[in-house]
Amino acid sequence: MESPQGRSFQTLQGKVAIVTGASRGLGAGFALELAKRGAKIVATYTSPDSEKLIKELSDRIESLDPPSRCIGVKVDLRDSAAAAEIVQQSIAAFGPCIDIVVNNAGAEIVKPLQDLTPADFDSIYHLNVLGPMLLVQATKPYLPSSGGGRIINISSVGARYGFKNLSLYCSSKAALEGMTRCWAAELGADGHTANTINPGPVQSDMLDNIPQDIVSMQKAQTPAGNRLGTVDDVAQIVAWLASEESRWVTGQALSASEHVLTTRLDPPSSKSKAEMSQWFDGFSRNHRFEIANGTVSYRSRNSSDEVIEFVRETGMYPDGSFGSDPCKIIYGAMETTFRDGNNTHGDRDTSDVGVAFIPNFAGLGRNTTSVGAPFDTLVVTTDANSLQQIDPVTLEPIELFTYQASNPLLKNDGRTAAHPYLTKDGFIYNYLLNMSAKPPVYRIFGVQPPGGEATIVANITDAPPAYIHSLFGTEHHLILIVWQADLVKPGKTLMESIGPWRPERKTLFYVIDRVKGGVVSKYESEEAFFAFHRANSFEDEAGDIHIDIPVMKDASFLTAAHIDNLRANIGTSHGSSNNDIPGTFTRYRLPFQGDGARATNGSLITHTAEVEFTLPYATANIELPRINDEFNGRPYRYTYGIHVKTPGYFSDSIIKIDIKTKEVKKWYPSTKHVASEPIFVATPGGECEDDGVVLTVAMDSAQRASSLVVINATTMEEVGRARMPIVMGYGFHGVFA
Numbered sequence: 103m104e105s106p107q108g109r110s111f112q113t114l115q116g117k118v119a120i121v122t123g124a125s126r127g128l129g130a131g132f133a134l135e136l137a138k139r140g141a142k143i144v145a146t147y148t149s150p151d152s153e154k155l156i157k158e159l160s161d162r163i164e165s166l167d168p169p170s171r172c173i174g175v176k177v178d179l180r181d182s183a184a185a186a187e188i189v190q191q192s193i194a195a196f197g198p199c200i201d202i203v204v205n206n207a208g209a210e211i212v213k214p215l216q217d218l219t220p221a222d223f224d225s226i227y228h229l230n231v232l233g234p235m236l237l238v239q240a241t242k243p244y245l246p247s248s249g250g251g252r253i254i255n256i257s258s259v260g261a262r263y264g265f266k267n268l269s270l271y272c273s274s275k276a277a278l279e280g281m282t283r284c285w286a287a288e289l290g291a292d293g294h295t296a297n298t299i300n301p302g303p304v305q306s307d308m309l310d311n312i313p314q315d316i317v318s319m320q321k322a323q324t325p326a327g328n329r330l331g332t333v334d335d336v337a338q339i340v341a342w343l344a345s346e347e348s349r350w351v352t353g354q355a356l357s358a359s360e361h362v363l364t365t366r367l368d369p370p371s372s373k374s375k376a377e378m379s380q381w382f383d384g385f386s387r388n389h390r391f392e393i394a395n396g397t398v399s400y401r402s403r404n405s406s407d408e409v410i411e412f413v414r415e416t417g418m419y420p421d422g423s424f425g426s427d428p429c430k431i432i433y434g435a436m437e438t439t440f441r442d443g444n445n446t447h448g449d450r451d452t453s454d455v456g457v458a459f460i461p462n463f464a465g466l467g468r469n470t471t472s473v474g475a476p477f478d479t480l481v482v483t484t485d486a487n488s489l490q491q492i493d494p495v496t497l498e499p500i501e502l503f504t505y506q507a508s509n510p511l512l513k514n515d516g517r518t519a520a521h522p523y524l525t526k527d528g529f530i531y532n533y534l535l536n537m538s539a540k541p542p543v544y545r546i547f548g549v550q551p552p553g554g555e556a557t558i559v560a561n562i563t564d565a566p567p568a569y570i571h572s573l574f575g576t577e578h579h580l581i582l583i584v585w586q587a588d589l590v591k592p593g594k595t596l597m598e599s600i601g602p603w604r605p606e607r608k609t610l611f612y613v614i615d616r617v618k619g620g621v622v623s624k625y626e627s628e629e630a631f632f633a634f635h636r637a638n639s640f641e642d643e644a645g646d647i648h649i650d651i652p653v654m655k656d657a658s659f660l661t662a663a664h665i666d667n668l669r670a671n672i673g674t675s676h677g678s679s680n681n682d683i684p685g686t687f688t689r690y691r692l693p694f695q696g697d698g699a700r701a702t703n704g705s706l707i708t709h710t711a712e713v714e715f716t717l718p719y720a721t722a723n724i725e726l727p728r729i730n731d732e733f734n735g736r737p738y739r740y741t742y743g744i745h746v747k748t749p750g751y752f753s754d755s756i757i758k759i760d761i762k763t764k765e766v767k768k769w770y771p772s773t774k775h776v777a778s779e780p781i782f783v784a785t786p787g788g789e790c791e792d793d794g795v796v797l798t799v800a801m802d803s804a805q806r807a808s809s810l811v812v813i814n815a816t817t818m819e820e821v822g823r824a825r826m827p828i829v830m831g832y833g834f835h836g837v838f839a
Contacts, residue, residue, distance in 0.1 A: 113345045115140030118196045120188060120241065122179060122233070123207030125152035128256065128301070130159055131333035132204050132340045133172065137163040139341055141202065143172040144192045146179070148207075171196070179207050179233035180225070185240035193244070200244040202344045205234035205278075206256045210271035222270060230274035231281070238285060238296075249293015252344045255282050257298040257355065275300075279355050286353030295352035297343050301336050335806065339827040348827075350392070350399035356827055386456025388482065388497045389799075389830060391810055398810055398824035403497035405482065405490060406454045440488065441503035443510040448502040455490040455502070457520040458483045458835040463491070464528055465508070465554015471495040476839030485520045485571060485596070487512065487534060494839075505534060508549050508556035513538075516545075517589075521635065521835075523575030525735070527551070531559075531580050531616070535567055537589065542567040546580060546614050559619040565610055569596060574639045574649060576735045578617070581639060581649065581692075584610040586630050587657050603656045605630050611692055611711050613647065623699040625692050625711040632657040633685065637727035637741045638734065645694030648714065650741065650761070652685030652725045659683065682746045683753055684723035689714040689761075717759065722766050724757055726779035726835070730791050740792045742780040742815070756780050756798055758818050767818040771811075775800040781836050782815060792816050797838065799830055 119136045123129040124145035133143045143163060147156050156174035163172040173195045177184035192200055208230045211222050238253055245251030260272035261279045278298065285296040339356060342348055389402045441448035461477040469475050471493050480494040491500040505512040512534045522532035528551035533544045544562040549555070562582065569587035573580065586609065590601030611625035637650035691714040701707050724743035733739075738761070745757035745768060756769040756777050771777075777800045784794040796813040800823075808830040809823040 113139050113347075114202070114341075117141045117201035117344075118144065118192060118199060119202035119204065119344065120144040120146070120192060120200060120237070121204040121206060122146045122188075122237070123148075124159065124174075125149075125155040128333055128336060129204075129206040130155070131337040132206060133159060134163065135334070135337035135341045136202065136204075136344060137170040137172060138166060139345075140168075140170060141344070142170060142196050144175060144188060144195070145172055146175045146177055146188060146207065148176065148178050150176075179237070180228040182236060184233070185236040188237065189240045189244065198244055199246060200241045201246055201250065202252045202254070203238060203241050204254045204256065204340060204344075205237060207233065208256065208271075208275075210268060212267050213270075214267050215269060218270065226270040226274050227277075230271070231277045234278060235281060242289075245289075245292070245294055250346065250349070251289065251292075251294035252348070253282070253285060253289070253294065253296035254340055254343050255279075255296070255298045257282075257300045259300050261298075261300055261355070282355075283353045290352055295343075295348065297348075297352060298355045299336065299339055299343070300355055338807075342825070342827045347825075350394075350397050351401075354401060386454050386482070388456070388492060389836075390494070390497055391797075391824075400810075400824075400826060401497065402830075403492075403499075404451075405456060405492060405497070405499045406451050438502065440507075440514060441501060442506040442514055450499040450501060451490075453488055453490070453502055455482045455484045455488050457485065459837040460489075460522065460524065460530060461494075461837055461839065462528060463489075463530065463554070464549055464551035466491055469493045469495065469500070480837075483518075483520045483522070485517060485569070487514050487516045487518050505532065505547070505549070505556060508554055509547060509558065511545060511558060512547060512556060517569070519570055519573045521572040523573045523580060523735075525575070531575060532573055533570070533582055535570075537567055539563075544582060544612075546573075546582060548616070557619075559616065560612075560614040560621050562612055562621060565612065566607070569600060571634045572636050574636050575616070576639050576641045576647060578615070578641060579622070579647065580614040580616055581647065582612040582614065583633070583649070583651075584612070585632050587632055587660070597660060600657065600660065603630075603658075609711070610708075611649075611690070613692060621706060623692070623695045623709065624706040625709045627690070627711045628713070631655060631688075632659075635725065635727055637687070637724075637743075638729050638738050640735055640737050642737070645696075647692040647694075649690045649692070650727075651688055651690065652723075652727060652743065653688040653716075654685045682723075682749060682751070684719075684725040684744060684746050686719045687717040687722055687724050687741075687759060689716075715764075717764060717766075722757065722759060724759065725753070728780055728782050728796075730782050730784055730794070732784065733791060738791065740815075742782055742796050744777050744779065751776070753777050756796065756813060756818070758792075758796075758815070769796075769811075769813050769818045769820060771800060771802075771820075773802060775802050779835055780813070781838050783838050790816070795821060797836075799826075801829060 114136060119141040121129055121133040121143060124133045125147040133145050137143050145156055145159060160172040160174060163170050173191065175188050175191045177187050209226060211226055234255055255278050257275040257279045260268060261275035265272055282296050282298045289296055386405045387402055388405055392399045438452040439445050439449045460481040460483060463479050463481040466479040468478055475495050477494050480492055482490045482492055487504045489504060490502050493500060504514045506514050513536060516534040516536045518532050518534050522530050524530055530549040533546050536543050536545065541563050544565060545558050546560040547556045547558050550557065565584045567589045568584050569589060570584060574583060586607050588601045589599045591599055608630055609627040612621050613623045615622050632654045633651045635652060639647060639649040641647055691712045695709060699707060723745055727741045727743040729738055729741050741759050743757055744753040745755045746753055747755050753776055758767045777798050780796040780798045782794055782796055788794060792815050794815045796815045798811050799808055800811050801808045806829055808826045811823045812821040814821050
């Protein structure tokens with residue numbers, strides 16, 4: 103007997119599932135997986151040649167341990183009477199309740215536009231659109247009266263990405279997706295859900311006759327393992343949507359396809375795809391988790407659809423990127439309008455913006471969705487002077503704008519920190535590096551609530567222009583840390599502009615008075631270093647400033663972060679620590695200078711930035727550090743971040759550092775995972791700094807699935823996890839409300 107192993111089964115015990123097109127391929131896989139979980143199956147088929155396959159499927163289902171049942175129903179779903187026949191036979195076999203409907207049957211016609219006929223249209227739309235509608239109509243009276251019915255429609259990536267000579271197929275799948283959203287709205291009041299799944303290339307009998315070079319191209323587009331999807335991959339998603347665990351997911355289109363770093367070209371070029379070559383590039387997508395009453399719901403939304411369409415049509419990336427092939431970048435090829443000093447309205451999604459978030463950005467209009475919104479506004483940032491307002495509920499792009507909209511001196515073409523310094527009272531502090539000025543100038547500015555006007559608080563002209571990802575701050579000061587990633591020449595990509603490593607070029611620290619403005623002191627490190635993120639910075643009673651940073655000995659990770667290198671090395675036996683993202687936890691101390699900050703002629707004296715302590719890399723390496731936000735800019739004790747135990751695995755665990763005792767605690771998953779940024783969530787009314795939980799999205803390499811993992815922030819023991827129905831691409835940063 104066939105026994106399901108390694109999964110949580112019998113979650114569908116006693117339920118009845120109709121699966122159309124179930125004789126082979128995806129449909130047979132869906133029916134078998136639902137049966138393994140306890141469902142009784144109504145499997146439809148059309149061709150007499152499929153009767154043997156349905157019999158084999160039924161025998162396999164009945165031989166499961168524990169066994170289930172399956173009946174076959176021979177119908178042509180293009181026939182308007184087919185739906186009633188399916189429902190009648192289901193009721194006769196299993197009783198007057200139908201819990202799950204999987205509309206899988208479909209067809210395609212490969213013809214150019216000029217050759218299509220009305221008969222072609224009728225054939226495709228009757229099966230792909232009208233058939234599912236009639237079946238859902240017929241089953242609706244028999245869905246569970248207490249709720250819990252599941253409508254699962256199998257669409258395609260073609261619903262979103264049109265393919266040459268497949269206009270009827272792609273448009274019919276788009277119609278099915280649109281109808282599903284409407285059904286979700288209608289059925290939701292009765293406690294039922296309706297969703298679509300958009301599979302990408304899946305290894306099944308349909309691919310047997312595809313040339314090997316095309317199969318190889320499709321493999322290369324997948325994020326996990328450079329392979330095609332399998333029937334089992336998609337069946338797991340169907341089973342999850344059919345379960346009680348998915349009760350808060352409805353009206354969604356779940357993509358089971360390629361990674362957002364890759365897009366198919368249309369028309370196909372000789373390479374048939376366009377691929378971003380640097381981890382920091384890629385087409386931006388935002389993700390939202392909602393945790394309520396023990397249930398986790400998930401949704402995601404692309405925020406650069408116009409860019410994706412441009413790349414698909416041309417094979418070229420518009421304007422600069424971080425590190426992709428400069429030969430595939432066209433400056434000015436795509437017109438983007440930002441709201442700035444010249445334009446009163448910005449585009450929605452004609453630019454890629456996707457690193458970090460600023461909640462409640464001063465001066466913006468409210469979101470398009472107000473019910474259930476966790477923030478008044480939500481803005482996405484990047485390292486360029488490009489910002490994008492999105493709706494925090496639907497994730498729909500609202501508007502692109504720049505800091506120039508707040509002050510005309512903050513020119514659009516400048517570089518900024520993806521991580522500005524945010525205060526509890528709503529101020530947003532950042533820098534803008536104006537490379538066109540002679541000499542280049544860092545303008546340190548603050549966006550003020552409630553109106554969103556920006557004031558320049560300092561201009562720095564004696565520092566080399568560099569790629570600086572974060573601005574630091576305390577209760578009274580801002581700190582611009584100019585570590586070494588010097589922009590020494592113009593380039594179409596940021597990587598092309600960064601010069602070679604020079605050990606003699608030390609890191610500079612500029613301390614700015616937040617209230618009065620101006621640089622009040624300047625420091626230099628004894629050793630050159632590179633960094634990305636701040637853990638925290640604060641002042642002590644003596645006025646000394648303490649800065650905690652994960653430090654890298656050089657900027658070589660920027661090169662290691664190329665996608666080809668990461669794919670080839672992460673998680674392999676020959677993995678190198680050069681590919682790991684964590685740095686060495688280091689505390690710098692900037693002694694208070696007072697009147698000693700300036701020489702007699704008024705110029706700033708460069709003092710030494712002292713290394714107060716470092717923690718051993720082997721046991722305490724850390725990156726993407728997060729803290730309890732109540733202690734931002736203040737003395738604190740704990741920080742959390744990603745950690746690597748196995749060299750070459752990029753990030754395989756989460757670490758907690760007790761800065762007072764120098765002790766560490768770690769969350770190690772039981773199987774190999776790639777962990778993402780931990781987000782600390784404080785217990786309401788909690789008395790201790792570490793009273794709360796840590797949230798991280800971890801990708802299980804073996805299961806090819808991602809989970810939202812909840813970790814006790816005090817003990818670092820896993821509390822629970824919500825398995826996602828897809829592999830979530832490795833992300834950067836998040837925010838909690």
